[in-house]
Structures are given as structure tokens and as C-alpha cells.
Amino acid sequence: MNQSASTRKESDRLASKSWLKSLFARPEIGPIGVMLLLFGMLGYFSIPAGEFSLNPFAGEGFNALGIRNNLRVIAQLGIIALGAGLLIIAGEFDLSIGSMIGFAGACMAMVLRWGFAIVIPYISFEGGMHVEFFTLIHITDISPIGAITITMCFTLFFGWLQGYIVVRSGLPSFIVTLGGLFFLRGLTEVSLRAFNHRPDQTKGATTVTELPDIKNIIDVPGHGEMERDAAKALSEADLMAILKDVPADTIASLTERLQYTAQRVADAKTQIMAAKGVKPLERALENAIESGNTVMADTIRNKIETFVVTPTVPKEITDIDVARAYIDTIGSARPVANFFGGDILQPIFDFLYFPVDWNTNNFGNQFAPGLYSCVMIWVILALLCYVVLSRTQAGNWIYSTGGNLQAAKANGVPTDRVKISLFVFSAFCATIFATCQVFEVNTADAAKGNLKELEAIAAAVIGGIVMTGGFGTVVGIIVGAFIFGLAKEAFFYIPGIDGSFYRVFLGLVIIASALLNENIRKRIMGAL
Amino acid sequence: MAANTTEPLIETKGLVKNFGSFTALNGVDLQVFPGEVHALLGDNGAGKSTLIKILSGVFKPTEGEIFVEGEKVSFTSPRDATGAGIGTVYQDLALNALTSVTRNFFLGREMTHFPGPFGILKTAEMDRIATEEMAKIGINVADPNQPVGTMSGGQRQTLAIARAIYFGAKVLILDEPTSALGQKQQMEVLKTIRKVQQFGDIAIILITHNEIHARLIADRFTFLSLGEVIGQGTSKDLEGDDIKRLMAGGAEIGDLAKELAV
Numbered sequence A: 001m002n003q004s005a006s007t008r009k010e011s012d013r014l015a016s017k018s019w020l021k022s023l024f025a026r027p028e029i030g031p032i033g034v035m036l037l038l039f040g041m042l043g044y045f046s047i048p049a050g051e052f053s054l055n056p057f058a059g060e061g062f063n064a065l066g067i068r069n070n071l072r073v074i075a076q077l078g079i080i081a082l083g084a085g086l087l088i089i090a091g092e093f094d095l096s097i098g099s100m101i102g103f104a105g106a107c108m109a110m111v112l113r114w115g116f117a118i119v120i121p122y123i124s125f126e127g128g129m130h131v132e133f134f135t136l137i138h139i140t141d142i143s144p145i146g147a148i149t150i151t152m153c154f155t156l157f158f159g160w161l162q163g164y165i166v167v168r169s170g171l172p173s174f175i176v177t178l179g180g181l182f183f184l185r186g187l188t189e190v191s192l193r194a195f196n197h198r199p200d201q202t203k204g205a206t207t208v209t210e211l212p213d214i215k216n217i218i219d220v221p222g223h224g225e226m227e228r229d230a231a232k233a234l235s236e237a238d239l240m241a242i243l244k245d246v247p248a249d250t251i252a253s254l255t256e257r258l259q260y261t262a263q264r265v266a267d268a269k270t271q272i273m274a275a276k277g278v279k280p281l282e283r284a285l286e287n288a289i290e291s292g293n294t295v296m297a298d299t300i301r302n303k304i305e306t307f308v309v310t311p312t313v314p315k316e317i318t319d320i321d322v323a324r325a326y327i328d329t330i331g332s333a334r335p336v337a338n339f340f341g342g343d344i345l346q347p348i349f350d351f352l353y354f355p356v357d358w359n360t361n362n363f364g365n366q367f368a369p370g371l372y373s374c375v376m377i378w379v380i381l382a383l384l385c386y387v388v389l390s391r392t393q394a395g396n397w398i399y400s401t402g403g404n405l406q407a408a409k410a411n412g413v414p415t416d417r418v419k420i421s422l423f424v425f426s427a428f429c430a431t432i433f434a435t436c437q438v439f440e441v442n443t444a445d446a447a448k449g450n451l452k453e454l455e456a457i458a459a460a461v462i463g464g465i466v467m468t469g470g471f472g473t474v475v476g477i478i479v480g481a482f483i484f485g486l487a488k489e490a491f492f493y494i495p496g497i498d499g500s501f502y503r504v505f506l507g508l509v510i511i512a513s514a515l516l517n518e519n520i521r522k523r524i525m526g527a528l
Numbered sequence B: 001m002a003a004n005t006t007e008p009l010i011e012t013k014g015l016v017k018n019f020g021s022f023t024a025l026n027g028v029d030l031q032v033f034p035g036e037v038h039a040l041l042g043d044n045g046a047g048k049s050t051l052i053k054i055l056s057g058v059f060k061p062t063e064g065e066i067f068v069e070g071e072k073v074s075f076t077s078p079r080d081a082t083g084a085g086i087g088t089v090y091q092d093l094a095l096n097a098l099t100s101v102t103r104n105f106f107l108g109r110e111m112t113h114f115p116g117p118f119g120i121l122k123t124a125e126m127d128r129i130a131t132e133e134m135a136k137i138g139i140n141v142a143d144p145n146q147p148v149g150t151m152s153g154g155q156r157q158t159l160a161i162a163r164a165i166y167f168g169a170k171v172l173i174l175d176e177p178t179s180a181l182g183q184k185q186q187m188e189v190l191k192t193i194r195k196v197q198q199f200g201d202i203a204i205i206l207i208t209h210n211e212i213h214a215r216l217i218a219d220r221f222t223f224l225s226l227g228e229v230i231g232q233g234t235s236k237d238l239e240g241d242d243i244k245r246l247m248a249g250g251a252e253i254g255d256l257a258k259e260l261a262v
């Protein structure tokens, strides 16, 4: 400001910033570094000790199953982190996310299990004063989409209500949603007990089990809709009948695949047997050499050279096997349940197994059937959020609502509507999380989602979201979810250390990120 | 500059504003002409902010009338005032320091490819307009994507002024635009005001404490004291001493000196 008079203009000062400096002013750059470090750690440490390999996909962290499981954890967190992060950018918090997950899962499972009813309580005086219930409507056999819709009505309304209270009262959202946290968790437990053990409410369990595996309900030719496992367990005659209508080339390719699998399994067995057979001999040879018994050593050496393992004979593929494999290929008759709880990218994972031979476990079988569907849902949501936040009018409104509320209001931005919408979106993300979980595992538990709100906020902070609002990106939120999800796995594989160190690590990362974010924010505000 | 020959762009007649039993304004008449800078001067508490808040639709006057281009108007919200062509640049400037020049320029009035809040921003076009509009009043932004926080106070003023003009302000109200700035940036802002003055069709109401600035740039002066106009005139009408005296709320410099001597 107080420069000596010169020909330099104010605008020249910005131009002198180097590209390197502007790269480091990007809020995501630190987190991306940490993420890459964790990727490296997971790849490196998950390779079994002694089996040196430069191929990071060799270890458990990035084999097919590792990718499937790790991405699931990351995607689940990523979904709620989007809701939490956008809301923080607009200057508010949602502590009710975890309880909302529990509530939504329970609500959905209960509707799927017992249907939906509107019941009106009233006081009856017949035979002494007591409360009676009048059932206005009761719909059973509700489809997945119906259950999701009913649940969304509740959760989105609750999200709206929290937002409405916050903008109307001017109370900190921290307090309002803290109320939501306890309220929803309590409501979930109370209703689950009530439904599980009517009329003695104290005895009921706070879970919903015994849901069918809805995503795996298929339409079996000649038998109608049934669960996949039940179809595979049909009698041999039934299975043969089903196979009769299957085209020949389908049967041929299924048979080829099954034969490949049988061969792989047999090969794996042979290898294991060989290793088992030779290993004791090798140990004996070492002993013999050490003790100087050359005769013995020669004998053992000879034995090792002539050691033969009779190769395991591959299992014969029967028509029954082919029929069962065919049942595995029948698409779900509940596409919505399958969309949320099923698998994606199966063809790629099949291809990686046969013929690429990577997606294979120790026993020669296919390792992972695909990725969890929640990964795809996360990708879709993240793309939408990215476009909205950085490319649309709504995005500018979100930034300004959190960045300078008064300025946004003065320029006609409907800040109350922005905030309420984001509370609703946060509830939406929590419900999506719960939907995926319910259809993946076919159960619900009142304890689901515990502490998830804090994880979501942590992921957002790690990803460069500033807690005071107005600053952050969707890319950052995604990276934050990766870091949070990867840390646990990466530390688990470090030899000789307690796995819980990942929490220590995350704690440090959270504080470091918050400091870094604040520094970047101040630099942009012109205070540094 | 255009003088009395034209119609006033905005005119108030007998504006009164009471806050309960307290009279903040007591019959204020004001005429502001296109192409003119009208300095509104007065001590703290004189009622300057109250007057411009009435003009910009924040307060409703208790009594009196406002005319814009000869037509009587009545504002119930700031939106009404903006719609009538009155653009107010407040001291805090209503800017979001964390986002870019362009995003601030179009805040609340973004240009999108299809309507609705989820319309995709026309980034390139908005960048171009923001840069052009700011260049028109004398500031070359190096990069329309730079965060406003990295701009100087003077540049921020310019951004807020350019924004108000672009979105149709015929009357530009500037509330102490130089008060929080360093010397060099104060001059930058005055230059900006001069540019707008030279457009010839925009009337500027400039609230300031700084007598030097007022004298440098204003064509006409109104002095408020205790909610009333105690002096009005063109720069020619008022001698230097008058301005000093009126700024002090009508007291003679001599009186003040006496007061201090006690």
C-alpha cells in the first residue's frame, strides 16, 4: 500500500505471482499430496514381507478385493462428506448426519419389512380410559422405490426443519443439529424396539433383520420371482429344465468359464501341495548341510529333484454347474434395490479374472465380483456437486452465503433458501448412504452411522473446507474422503505398529489441514 | 459539467424520519442532477446515513416525497430502489472477498445458459463484461478470476461502483468511499468517481467526512446538521471558509476555538 511512488500499478502485483506459487495457493494441493502418500503406503506395505515386488497391485491393498472394499469405505464417507462439505461452505454445520443415517436405514428397513401405516391414536372410555389406535391406512409389500420415497419424505422434511429453525432463529446450527443428533437417534431406537416387540417396548431389539436379499430377487424362467440362492438350490431336475431354454452359445461360454475356474482351482491346489511337499525337505537339507552330513544331504537333494506332485485333476463341469452359473447371470428383478445395493463393473472384474488372471484369490477362484454400487452413486453425486458448486449460479450463491452473508443478502441472494436447501441436501446424502447400506446387507441397526457426522466434517476439513465458510471445493471434499478412508488401511499394513496409529495420524492431519486452510484463506483475504 | 439546466434525476421534498420520538431527519429537500457529484456533508449523527437509507429503500420516510426523473416513487425494499435505478455502494461494499472479481460483479445477478439457480454460468462472457466495465471507470484488472481479497481497497470500491452502474444505476450513492483507505487509494477512488461524473448521465451522491475530497470533486453541496439542511449550494456558491463552518455543524471557527480554549 505505502509503496514509494513508482510506475508500478496495483494490478501488476498479482501478475508477478509465479505459477508455482499459484499452484500452492490451490486449497487441494496439500491434501492431494497426503492422499498420494497414503496410496503409496498402502500399495507398499500391503505386499507381504519377503515377497519383494514393485507392482503395487500385488498386495492386499490394491488387489481386486482390496480395491472393492477400500473404495466402498471411501465412497460411503464421500457421499456424506459432500452433504456436510457443501453445507460448511455455506457457513453451517450438520451434526445430525450420523443419526440421520441410522434413522433412514431403520425407517427404510421397517417399511420394507412391515409396510407403511398411518395410525391415529385416540382415547377410548370403553372399559376404562385407555389409548386406542385407529389404522387409517396400512400398505404392506412396499417396493424398494416406495420405501426409499417414504424414507426421503421423513428425512428431507427433518433436514428442512433443521434448516428452517437455524435461519429463522439465528441460533448456531451446531446447537440445532446437536438436538437433531439426539432426537433422531432416540426416535430410531424407540421405534425399532416398538416394532420389534409389540406391545412390550422395553424388550425389542434395535435392529431389523430377516429382510430378504431384495437386490438378488430374480425372475427364474418357469418358477417366477425368487432369491438367487434359493434358485441355485433348486432340485437337479428343475435346474436342468431351466437350462433347456438357454441358448447354446451362452451355455458354451459359461462352460468355458467354469472349466477355466476348475483348472485354476486345480492348479492352485497343485502348487500348494508342491510347496508343502518340498518345504520340509528343503529344511531337512539345510540341517544336513549344517551338520556336515554329506550323504544325507545328497539323498535329500535327490529326493527334492525327483519330487513329483500328482497334479490335481480339475473338477468336471456338469450341466447342474452350468445351470447355477446361468442363474448367476440373470439380472435383478428389483433394479432399484440393485442400483443402491448391488455391484457395478462386473464385466470388467470378470474380464480381470478371465482371461486377465488378476482378480484371483489363493484358491484360484474369482476374488471380487465388482465394485459396490455406492461407488457409482458417489461418483454421480460428486459430479453433480462439482458442476453445481463451480459452474452454476447456485454455486456462487453457496460461496457468497458462507463467505459474506451480508454481502450476499445485499445483492439479492436468497441466503435462507440456500442454507435450507443445503440442510435438505445433507439429509439427502445421509439417506442415500443408508439406502446403499440397507440394500447391501439387508439389515438395519439403530447404531448405524454413529459418529459419521464427525467423520464427514473431518473429511471436508482435510479436503480444504474452511470451517467459517465460503471456501473449499468438491475436488477437495473427494480427496478428503480418500485420505480418511485410506489412512486406516494403510496403517493397518505397516509391519510392527499398532493399527490404531491411523487415528493419531488423522488427528494430526486434521489439525494440519485446518491450519493450512486458514493460512490459504487469510492469504486470499489479503491479510497475509 | 451539466448544470441546473436539466431536470434533477432524484429529488426529495420535505423528508422526515422519526425513530419513535427521536427525529433523525426533519424536512430535507435535496436535488441531484445527472452528471453531477452531490456531496452530502455533516457531523456524526447528522442524519446522512438515515437519508441515504431512505433513498435506497432500507427505511420508509415518516413524511415527505421522493421523485426519480420527475416521477413520485415509494420504496418498500432495497430491491424497489435498485429497480428504480438507485445503486447504493455501502461502506462494507457487499463483496465476498473469497471469490473472484467476476463472481462478485455478478453476485445475485449471474448470467446463465438456462434459467433457474442451476443454470450454468456464462463464465467467459461474465469475465469479459466485468473486465470491460471496470476498465471503463479506470481500473484494469489483471485477472477477473483473482479473489477480491487480493485487491486493494480502492479496486474494491471500483468493483462495487462498476457493478452498480452496470446493473442500471442512474443515481449512485457512495457512503464514505474513501474513509477506510490509504492516501494513494483515496485518489484512485476519486478518479473513478470523476470518470463516472464524466459519463454525464449518472447522478452521484457522495457522503464524506473529508472536506478536501468534497472540494476536489463535488459540483454541489448539502450540509446536514441535527437532521436539517443548514446549507446548500454549488461549488461556486460556497467559499472555502463556508464549507469548514458548515461541516462543523454551522458553528464559527472562532466559536470552536473558544470552546477548545476553556
Ligand SMILES: Nc1ncnc2c1ncn2[C@@H]1O[C@H](COP(=O)(O)OP(=O)(O)O)[C@@H](O)[C@H]1O
Residues within 6 Å of the ligand: B019, B022, B024, B042, B043, B044, B045, B046, B047, B048, B049, B050, B051
Ligand atoms: N434505526 C435507528 N433507530 C433509532 N435511531 C436511529 C436509527 N438509525 C439512526 N438513528 C439515529 O439517528 C441519528 C442520525 O444517524 P445517522 O443517519 O446514522 O447519522 P450520520 O450517518 O450522519 O452519522 C443518530 O442520532 C442516530 O442515533
Ligand SMILES: [Mg+2]
Residues within 6 Å of the ligand: B048, B049
Ligand atoms: Mg453514517
